[in-house]
Amino acid sequence: MADLGLEELKKIMRTCGVAESVDLDGDIIDTPFELLGYDSLAVLEIQGQLEQSHAVLMSDDALEQTKTPRQMLDFVNNLIMAGA
Template identity: 45%
Template sequence: MAEQVFTLDDLRRILIEAAGDDESYNLDGDILDTEFEELGYESLALLETGGRIEREYGISLDEEVLSIANTPRLLIDTVNAGLAALV
């Protein structure tokens, strides 16, 4: 079975699903190291994002992880570590 990988495009899609496609969110360009707060995402939107990731990818993310992984790069790395542990 091939290892599943969570990408920036996956995260963008889930963020839009969780918070809507509001023009106040700017997910274009190089956002990997931009904090979610600067991108316009508050903690409630990130909790919803975490829940969607858990359901779709079959991993568990606790609230502490979501507060520590405060950039797309950190969240992607966290999700991929969880996916790797499933293999």
């Protein structure tokens, strides 16, 4: 299974309710999802799509551990590596 990259994460994020005024093409990697316009339900939707596309199971506390795109990438890629 391939690692999750920022461009793929951005593609998923665009399908999960981002405000049109948010520029996901900018330097967002360390910007909290909340400041990017994503509430907890939108982040849960992102997590659900990542679980399906990368065949990983994210724990209930994943929401607490993934406050930024970088944290989400690290979390999912660690799960991918553990499953390999």
